[in-house]
Amino acid sequence: MMKLITLILLMMLTGLEADYRRDVKMPSIAFGIKVDRGFPAMQRNCQWCHSLGYILNQGNQTKEYWNKIVLRMRDTFKAPITKEDEVTVTEYLYRNYGKNN
């Protein structure tokens, strides 16, 4: 108990306590993403964990590659992607950011 009180006192004296009042500005980056009929499904499934930069940074990829990415998000990171959306999103990604082999 004494140790805890000493620690708290030390933190107060040294200014190590968290400063919750400081304004933190997060950087905001705008991405130009292609919009077509598959866009709403992609946005619904892919945008709530990370930015679309994750997609754009991959460059153009094969359909197999994109499908693996979608499945990785579903299986490894537990994104609740339906079978229908898996197909729609993979096709969206390949149509807009695809390459042949």
Ligand code: HEC
């Ligand atoms: C449940 C949260 C979640 C959702 C939803 C999600 N992702 Fe991810 N995504 C992650 C995590 C976590 C990583 C790994 C980040 C890291 O390694 O730093 C990641 C990484 C990525 C990467 C980088 C390559 C890689 O494999 O690490 C891509 C591309 C990507 N996601 C695309 C997508 C797409 C496309 C969707 C929609 C189908 C999606 N994400 C939805 C969590 C998610």
